[in-house]
Amino acid sequence: MERLTAVGPTAYERHRSLLHDVVRAMAAGECRLPFTAATGQDAADAGMRSTRTAAKVFASLLGRPFDLDQQGELGRVATEFSPYGIAMDIRYPHCDPAALVAAASRATAGWRAAGPAERAGLAVEILRRLNTRSHELALAVHHTTGQPPGAAFRAAGPRAQDRALEAVAQAFAESERVPADLRWESVRGRPLEMRGTCTLVPRGVSLLVGCADYPLWNGYPGLFASLVTGNPVIVAPHPRAVLPLAITVRVARQVLAEAGHSPDIVTLAVAPPEERLHRRLATDPAVRIIDFTGSARFADWLEQYARQAVVFAQRTGPNTVVIDSTHDYRSLVRGLASSLCRCNGRVRTTPQNLLAPAAGIATDEGPKSLRDLGADLGEAVDRLLGHPARVARLVGAIADDTVAAEVERAARYGTVVHAARALRHPDHPHADVRSPLLVRLQARDERVYGREWPGPVAFLVGTDSTAHSLEVFRRTVGRHGALYAAVHSTDPLVLAVAESAALDAGAHLVQNLADDLPADPSSGGSDLPAAGAHFVTGRFRVVRSRRHVAAAA
């Protein structure tokens, strides 16, 4: 009981004002980023460890068993390789999936009974502790996904925690919105003395299928939305990017146990790839919620075979930029070049298709042909990557060895405007680091650019007109999905039509922001997945119970 009073009921009290502040801000359309906003001394005061300490902690994890004290442990499994060449060999518990599901099921009743306030308080407490480990989590993301250190910090640190906090606040607000007590108005011929209760019933065991490129950024919203709405979560990382989620799970289990809850409310599932663990867990009858960000192919598979569960699938697809005209050509080129350099893996947050009229675009520096635009983009990329220190800062290492073949294949479909050259990483000479490939295509090459390509592959597509660009955008993104879209134009009419096309395609849109990608952790916002309130409310149902007042007395 000592431990219970130390953290448990007080977690909500302790984080209450932060939580309510975020809820209020979200309702008003204001995006709060409290973890991100804490700078320098603030962050140190809040307990964030220095990079030096984090590096030591990270090093201490390598080549060792990673203990979690979970049910049904069968042995140990190591599945990660750093694209920067350091030896990982972290040996995670390999647990029987059925035992993990059983443990989560057993934890369900207690977690449901805790109620939304306590769950939200504990979720914030988990985030607060993760925040103190931001540099350690960033190293884990850096060495598993290949993202450069700065990008990894954004994808794993305060920004990812702010994104999670948004999910916590939304889940808490939606849960609190369910009225606890029901009263009936008098209706002729009916007595008044009826009362009722409304109870939020969590859907059941939740499964997070981790992705290889943004394990925390893409994983946290579903993980925390499920937790706060009362569902235990089995976290099943991508075999190539286990560590960031494993640290997250360990922190969550500690906080839960300290508060007197079953740590099995959050568990980690890792297995050798031949076990097809994700598919086994996804089709377990007790798994009722699944979160996944990635290929339309696996999302389709989940929706087809995991029918006992509600599936929140964020499909990645050809992120598209429609270029019509600009007041600031130089910034446009610099921004796009920098975006092109930022991709490293399979899950693309950077643009793939740049659609512009073949006849060229109007700019503040006069008309620019498609060839000019391509050449300027190529030069801007070379300028950005001209210095090894900038390469190390900007470009990620390619973690997936199938990407190389795809890059070569893409180059054969059109005119190479900028080639994917091997770059030398100043600190990790063996890392596979490449400059982005930019290939010029024609609008009719849709079978090439219409699908999502991995890694540093982008296409500059010449269309008949901006109207044609928008038509292509509407069709390709409408069919395959995309994390976001962007438009550059000085013409309000074009912006309006682009907005309507994005609405039809269901993609987030940015306007005249060259280097701000909504799906990317470096973005100015930290937008939750596009599902809206459904992303939270789909995780529970509401059951009403009714009685006469007299009978209840």
Place this chain on the structure above:
Amino acid sequence: MERLTAVGPTAYERHRSLLHDVVRAMAAGECRLPFTAATGQDAADAGMRSTRTAAKVFASLLGRPFDLDQQGELGRVATEFSPYGIAMDIRYPHCDPAALVAAASRATAGWRAAGPAERAGLAVEILRRLNTRSHELALAVHHTTGQPPGAAFRAAGPRAQDRALEAVAQAFAESERVPADLRWESVRGRPLEMRGTCTLVPRGVSLLVGCADYPLWNGYPGLFASLVTGNPVIVAPHPRAVLPLAITVRVARQVLAEAGHSPDIVTLAVAPPEERLHRRLATDPAVRIIDFTGSARFADWLEQYARQAVVFAQRTGPNTVVIDSTHDYRSLVRGLASSLCRCNGRVRTTPQNLLAPAAGIATDEGPKSLRDLGADLGEAVDRLLGHPARVARLVGAIADDTVAAEVERAARYGTVVHAARALRHPDHPHADVRSPLLVRLQARDERVYGREWPGPVAFLVGTDSTAHSLEVFRRTVGRHGALYAAVHSTDPLVLAVAESAALDAGAHLVQNLADDLPADPSSGGSDLPAAGAHFVTGRFRVVRSRRHVAAAA
């Protein structure tokens, strides 16, 4: 423009205070029933036609074409037969399903642009006009479903409108909750001048698969939730119960057209049964939302094959009453007997399984054995049905000719406590009207009582104890679903355990209310389907768009 100003933008203004009042009440857990509460002169003042006028209007519909002026009309089709023997022969437009989907798709953009306030205002206006036709709608339900007049009025009139109003208010509140404008807090290194918009994007064409027993009561929540969240709706009634929904569609189209909107936002789809219209529409790629109340079998089919759509399926199942003990045995028996008499069709709102310890129950009249309880229930049923006038008021005519065989089959599985006898309806001598069948079974006969039976079939199941009853309840309802459950006990512990079992099974629960069935239109409440907020928020997504403030100027 004349017409537009007459109804259009003012519909919201006109109904604004009602709408906001209902939204406020729901948030506070208060159930308002404004249509139901309007009585006598109030109802007349609100324009509700007299029963005499309604009877004339109803008679004028019989044996004629029912015109709707829809797209793609191929011919006419009549599919209804009154179980009371009057000739219906109402000839509905038989439209090409593809033409209906195309018309709905074309209407989507305009309806989306109307915005939530206008949509909610028009929805209330549709309900207000339906309210004036309550007696006519009740006759339509009476003659298609076989429900007796009073029950038909409850299922088709003010109560159904109040239930729809709850869906309208919830959809309006959830839509309004999406903030229109977004602002970002300043974050170090990032400028402040970013603004954004948040747009609610309706999911797409919505399909209402009507049911044969409660076409309006079960149909309205989905219909109105879809409309207010911006989705056009194709209403596809059960072939045996078209008229109530056809009148509804006609009223909706009139209101929409008067307000300057496309009437194709709401259309009626009817076809000869061999066309398998529901399945064709449900698998049309443009259909993105489906509402259905009925058998788990068709609900499973929808979830398996209509994968392009979000499916809101309310599965009917063995509604269960757990009987442990009572302070008022007489009321308990009378209430249960009256509930048993009230069912007539396939979709069961009345109890099927009465679970009680084989050793008997404790009551204010001393201990009662299971045999006593059965005998008392049988006698109470006979008393209720002792007079032909009460038969006409209480018992519905059986509209489905497969029910008779099922009733006979059920009687062979155990001891018949009360037989299903043919009753004479005073006004309709040829109507198939029967007293309820009550069969005593043992707990181990789960393969019999575990599934849903149609019509007037109920089982009195003897269990080892109340704990055993609750276990059986948890298992059968957890597996097959149910519209609701009830418990009778004087022991707070039993009530608490029953509540927890109902939560696990996801069924609405009533406590010690013998004749108040949450799923039934005669109930004290007008509970929406159990999906909670998800029932509304699953019908749209939220798309965000972002720009620099300078760029937008």
